[in-house]
Amino acid sequence: MRLRLILCSLLWMAVATDAANMRAAQVSGYGEDASELLSISDTVPRPQLPAKGRFLLVRVQAASLAPGDCRVMTGKTRLVQGPPSFPYIPGGDLCGTVVEVSKGETQFKAGDPVVAMFDTAGPRGALAEYKVVKAENAVLKPAALSAEDAAALPSSALTAMLLCERHVRSGDRVLVLGGGGGVGCHLVQLLKPHGASYVAATSTQKEDLLGELGVDRVIDRTKENWWEIAEFKDTPFDLVVDLYGTREPWNRAASSGVVKSGRLGGRFVTTVGDTPYMKFRHWWHIFPLMYDMTARSLWTGIFRSKPRWSYHLGLEPKDLARLLRRVEAGELRAVLDSTHQFDLQGLQEAFRIQKSRRAHGKVVIVVAKE
Numbered sequence: 001m002r003l004r005l006i007l008c009s010l011l012w013m014a015v016a017t018d019a020a021n022m023r024a025a026q027v028s029g030y031g032e033d034a035s036e037l038l039s040i041s042d043t044v045p046r047p048q049l050p051a052k053g054r055f056l057l058v059r060v061q062a063a064s065l066a067p068g069d070c071r072v073m074t075g076k077t078r079l080v081q082g083p084p085s086f087p088y089i090p091g092g093d094l095c096g097t098v099v100e101v102s103k104g105e106t107q108f109k110a111g112d113p114v115v116a117m118f119d120t121a122g123p124r125g126a127l128a129e130y131k132v133v134k135a136e137n138a139v140l141k142p143a144a145l146s147a148e149d150a151a152a153l154p155s156s157a158l159t160a161m162l163l164c165e166r167h168v169r170s171g172d173r174v175l176v177l178g179g180g181g182g183v184g185c186h187l188v189q190l191l192k193p194h195g196a197s198y199v200a201a202t203s204t205q206k207e208d209l210l211g212e213l214g215v216d217r218v219i220d221r222t223k224e225n226w227w228e229i230a231e232f233k234d235t236p237f238d239l240v241v242d243l244y245g246t247r248e249p250w251n252r253a254a255s256s257g258v259v260k261s262g263r264l265g266g267r268f269v270t271t272v273g274d275t276p277y278m279k280f281r282h283w284w285h286i287f288p289l290m291y292d293m294t295a296r297s298l299w300t301g302i303f304r305s306k307p308r309w310s311y312h313l314g315l316e317p318k319d320l321a322r323l324l325r326r327v328e329a330g331e332l333r334a335v336l337d338s339t340h341q342f343d344l345q346g347l348q349e350a351f352r353i354q355k356s357r358r359a360h361g362k363v364v365i366v367v368a369k370e
């Protein structure tokens with residue numbers, strides 16, 4: 001009798017512990033090699049809804065990676081993106097099902113399928129079975145969209161949409177550098193609906209796909225230099241969008257004659273700037289960053305012999321619903337580089353591809369089947 005009681009207690013404790021725990025990816029410290037830093041644990045405490053505010057506890061189905069996930073892992077931007085402690089759970093944008101909502105929440109309820117974008121500058125915790133998300137960062141998932149496609153969209157396609165709304169003018173001839181990446185694959189679909197008359201893009205693969213997505217001319221950067229192409233010098237671009245960064249694309253655009261001068265309406269917009277792997281470890285690192293972001297913008301605004309340079313920054317979660325309506329209307333679709341299983345091998349491969357800066361579309365991890 002006593003033995004049966006002990007066994008029952010042990011079983012109950014095991015079930016209770018299991019209910020309070022979840023499977024999650026873990027990053028053990030800062031470094032460059034994700035394969036050394038990543039692990040998977042089945043005993044990570046399941047997150048709880050905070051007592052105050054509007055939050056949703058979501059059972060995650062799929063999560064996508066972004067360059068920011070790799071940047072956080074390096075620790076180079078630890079001042080603004082560092083985790084409170086190690087190990088931390090990586091991953092940002094996600095799709096899943098609401099299991100619990102904050103008291104008084106009226107917009108969402110348990111059972112709702114949702115898409116949510118990352119909600120902190122630092123580690124975002126989507127690569128786990130459960131994640132607490134801010135209600136303001138979530139929207140209902142359109143029924144026709146798969147969980148993988150939905151998870152791929154939030155920050156990259158939103159960046160693409162907002163960039164178009166702010167920078168593309170009717171009749172523009174546009175060149176996209178890095179047109180096959182996470183942002184690029186979505187941007188090229190939206191340029192013509194926003195008024196562009198001609199779209200060229202650099203990409204080392206997927207020429208056919210980019211053609212389908214609205215690109216008139218795909219330039220394989222390993223075979224041709226975009227700044228030397230005669231037809232571009234004859235009819236220069238109005239707008240260059242740089243999704244790769246470093247100083248070189250700007251120097252080429254400013255000196256080769258393939259982009260109009262600022263006087264004639266020529267513009268160069270970057271989401272990256274001169275330092276793709278910027279450092280943000282101490283407060284004084286803000287100065288080179290601010291210089292990067294403002295000085296060239298100022299002088300190209302005054303002396304208009306070069307294209308007008310600007311840095312595109314910022315995502316507003318309130319625009320996510322608008323983005324998904326455009327997806328539902330068939331104006332754009334999610335483009336995936338690859339999908340990966342939620343195991344150590346799958347995670348390591350996903351981070352390897354994302355870190356290489358050679359992803360063509362979004363890298364997605366399937367956390368749980370629908």
Ligand SMILES: NC(=O)c1ccc[n+]([C@@H]2O[C@H](COP(=O)([O-])OP(=O)(O)OC[C@H]3O[C@@H](n4cnc5c(N)ncnc54)[C@H](OP(=O)(O)O)[C@@H]3O)[C@@H](O)[C@H]2O)c1
Binds near residue numbers: 067159180182243
């Ligand atoms: N400012 C913001 O609000 C904001 C928001 C989102 C993203 N971002 C930033 O925007 C950048 C682009 O994001 P993403 O998600 O599209 O990145 P991604 O998926 O890594 O794509 C980068 C693309 O760059 C291309 N590339 C690689 N090496 C290149 C080179 N030497 N020259 C030219 N292109 C090269 C790659 O295509 P090929 O190998 O085919 O050429 C790749 O598709 C990232 O730095 C990200 O952090 C900024």
